[in-house]
Structure formats: C-alpha cells, structure tokens
Amino acid sequence: MQRNIILIGFMGTGKSTIGRNLSRASGCTLIDTDNLLEEQEGCAISQIFAQKGEDSFRDLETRALRELTQHQGHVIATGGGIIGREENRQLLRQLGYVVWLIAKPSEILKRTARNNSRPLLNHKDPEKTIRELLEQRTPLYRETAHLEIETDHLSFEEVTAGIIESARYHFGSQAEQE
Ligand code: S3P
Numbered sequence: 001m002q003r004n005i006i007l008i009g010f011m012g013t014g015k016s017t018i019g020r021n022l023s024r025a026s027g028c029t030l031i032d033t034d035n036l037l038e039e040q041e042g043c044a045i046s047q048i049f050a051q052k053g054e055d056s057f058r059d060l061e062t063r064a065l066r067e068l069t070q071h072q073g074h075v076i077a078t079g080g081g082i083i084g085r086e087e088n089r090q091l092l093r094q095l096g097y098v099v100w101l102i103a104k105p106s107e108i109l110k111r112t113a114r115n116n117s118r119p120l121l122n123h124k125d126p127e128k129t130i131r132e133l134l135e136q137r138t139p140l141y142r143e144t145a146h147l148e149i150e151t152d153h154l155s156f157e158e159v160t161a162g163i164i165e166s167a168r169y170h171f172g173s174q175a176e177q178e
Contacts, residue, residue: 001093001094001095001096001097002094002095002096003072004073004075004096005028005096006078006096006097006098007019007077007078007101008078008082008083008100008101008144010080010102010130010137010141012107012112013103013111014111014151014159015077016077017156018156019032019075019077021159022075023075025161028073029073029074029075030076030077031068031071031075032077033078034078037060040064044117045057045079045119046116046117046118046122049119058085061079065092066091068091069094069095076095078092080133083137083140083141083144092144093144093146097146097147097171098144099146100145100147100148101149101159102149102151104152105130108130112126112130147163147170
C-alpha cells in the first residue's frame with residue numbers, strides 16, 4: 001500500500017474542506033480528483049456530465065486513480081461516486097489509508113443545496129436522490145474504507161486531528177510488518 005490518505009464519502013460530507021485542513025496540518029499536497037478532472041478536461045464537472053455523460057465521467061475518474069498510483073505522501077479527496085466501480089475500490093485501497101466521511105442525509109441536503117454544481121442533485125427532488133444513492137453506496141464505502149468517521153457532531157478540526165492520529169498509527173504498524 002502507498003502512503004497517501006484518501007478521503008471518500010457522499011457529496012457534502014466535507015471531503016474537500018477536510019482535505020485542505022489535512023494538507024495544511026500534515027504538509028502533504030492535496031489532490032482533489034474532481035479538480036484534477038476539471039483541469040484535465042478544461043471544463044466544469046457539470047459540463048463533463050452534460051456533454052459526455054456520466055459513464056464517460058466515471059471512465060475519467062478511473063483513469064485519474066490509475067495515474068495517482070504513481071504518487072506518495074498526498075492527501076487525495078475524491079468525488080462521492082468514485083466507489084461505484086470495483087476497479088476503483090481496489091485502486092483506492094492500493095493508494096493508501098482510506099477514510100470514509102459520513103454525514104446525516106439532512107446535513108448532506110443542507111450542504112449540497114448551497115450551490116448547483118452537482119449534476120446528480122440538480123433537479124426537483126434532490127432529497128430522494130440522496131436517500132437512494134446513500135442506500136446503494138453505503139455498503140461500497142464501508143467495503144473500501146479503513147476508517148469511518150461520523151462527522152455530524154465534530155468540528156472540521158476534530159475530524160482532521162482524528163484522521164492524522166489514526167493514519168500515523170496505521171502507517172506505523174504497517175511499517176513494522178514490512
Ligand atoms: C458525484 C460527486 C461529486 C462529483 C460529481 C458526481 C457523485 O463530487 O464527483 O458531481 O456521484 O456523488 P463531490 O462528492 O465532491 O460533491
């Protein structure tokens with residue numbers, strides 16, 4: 001396993017914010033797969049969905065994860081649907097210590113309602129989609145993660161400190177086994 005910290009979790013669970021905090025606190029560079037794809041494609045995620053469709057977006061995510069297997073010592077924040085493919089789940093675990101950020105559906109709804117940059121929720125009934133996708137994806141997040149964190153009652157600083165502490169322990173015990 002490589003020595004990166006990878007954040008997975010549903011839209012609006014704080015992956016980008018926690019990613020930035022982790023990067024600052026640990027000195028590790030942050031890579032956000034959504035930003036990476038936007039840079040590579042030269043347009044916003046919503047345009048990739050609109051022009052190429054979701055399947056092509058998922059292909060781009062898989063390609064990005066394969067490229068990231070060349071990286072060490074990074075914090076990697078991922079898009080909420082990246083765990084959908086079996087290949088991606090394997091790549092994520094190969095990349096490093098995988099942390100699943102969890103939030104209540106009501107909190108997710110509140111946070112994602114702040115902007116309309118997420119094509120999957122950009123319609124009349126985002127709450128229904130959130131519930132359905134959470135049901136489909138929860139077992140996949142669980143299967144992929146080394147650590148799960150319920151974020152509802154914690155500050156971003158507390159979540160960040162918890163992740164750094166457990167990653168240190170995880171990589172320490174991994175080094176002992178090598
Ligand atoms: C998606 C989540 C988004 C982005 C895209 C699809 C999803 O990322 O990758 O809109 O399928 O859950 P965030 O989780 O960072 O919002």
